[in-house]
Amino acid sequence: xxxxxxxxxxxxxxxxxxxxxxxxxxxxxxxxxxxxxxxxxxxxxxxxxxxxxxxxxxxxxxxxxxxxxxxxxxxxxxxxxxxxxxxxxxxxxxxxxxxxxxxxxxxxxxxxxxxxxxxxxxxxxxxxxxxxxxxxxxxxxxxxxxxxxxxxxxxxxxxxxxxxxxxxxxxx
Amino acid sequence: xxxxxxxxxxxxxxxxxxxxxxxxxxxxxxxxxxxxxxxxxxxxxxxxxxxxxxxxxxxxxxxxxxxxxxxxxxxxxxxxxxxxxxxxxxxxxx
Numbered sequence: 001x002x003x004x005x006x007x008x009x010x011x012x013x014x015x016x017x018x019x020x021x022x023x024x025x026x027x028x029x030x031x032x033x034x035x036x037x038x039x040x041x042x043x044x045x046x047x048x049x050x051x052x053x054x055x056x057x058x059x060x061x062x063x064x065x066x067x068x069x070x071x072x073x074x075x076x077x078x079x080x081x082x083x084x085x086x087x088x089x090x091x092x093x094x095x096x097x098x099x100x101x102x103x104x105x106x107x108x109x110x111x112x113x114x115x116x117x118x119x120x121x122x123x124x125x126x127x128x129x130x131x132x133x134x135x136x137x138x139x140x141x142x143x144x145x146x147x148x149x150x151x152x153x154x155x156x157x158x159x160x161x162x163x164x165x166x167x168x169x170x171x172x
Numbered sequence: 173x174x175x176x177x178x179x180x181x182x183x184x185x186x187x188x189x190x191x192x193x194x195x196x197x198x199x200x201x202x203x204x205x206x207x208x209x210x211x212x213x214x215x216x217x218x219x220x221x222x223x224x225x226x227x228x229x230x231x232x233x234x235x236x237x238x239x240x241x242x243x244x245x246x247x248x249x250x251x252x253x254x255x256x257x258x259x260x261x262x263x264x265x266x
Binding site for chain 1: 174175177178180181182183184185187188189190191192196205207210224
């Protein structure tokens with residue numbers, strides 16, 4: 001049997017290793033979400049997301065110490081596409097909820113828009129952050145920290161056209 | 173807003189309210205934000221009783237929420253800086 005040239009063999013293995021996908025430490029998401037997506041690990045968007053979830057958040061954190069990276073993409077909720085909110089708020093229809101998890105974060109750039117409640121809600125979270133996110137045309141607040149949350153950093157975000165006259169909500 | 177949070181370097185424009193600190197909140201820092209045009213003109217004229225301001229501190233003064241270096245034009249219980257017009261170019265003779 002003809003033996004393999006050790007240099008060619010070594011080069012082939014190296015090529016295979018480099019061609020193989022890198023170890024994926026994060027989940028990649030995009031497309032349409034029809035029921036609440038619960039995050040259990042670091043997650044990033046790899047495309048825009050359209051969300052048709054009602055009665056709960058579109059995306060909810062399900063573990064502590066993880067990050068959602070918007071990666072320049074947009075998460076769009078089911079509120080009126082022409083007018084943004086353009087109607088009454090529905091308190092359960094949140095874009096992203098931290099869902100009581102500790103030390104979780106959301107990093108932009110990226111857009112969270114057209115949710116009938118808050119775009120981003122820190123719900124009973126201790127230590128968390130949202131950075132570089134644009135929240136627009138959500139029916140309640142663009143970014144809200146609920147009273148049970150503490151040590152949250154809201155930094156370098158843009159909040160435009162959120163809330164309705166009926167709700168004393170606002171950009172942040 | 174809950175307790176001991178930091179709201180820094182954000183822009184809040186054209187919302188029902190810009191930045192709101194709720195009554196039970198304490199120990200929060202709101203600084204270096206730009207909050208203008210809240211509520212948007214369209215909402216103000218069509219729903220005049222809706223209210224809304226750029227920064228609204230609904231908490232008691234004893235709660236220790238602080239506001240520093242924010243740019244706003246309307247506020248309740250929070251400071252908006254008095255902008256100087258001295259640097260605005262003026263037509264000669266006016």
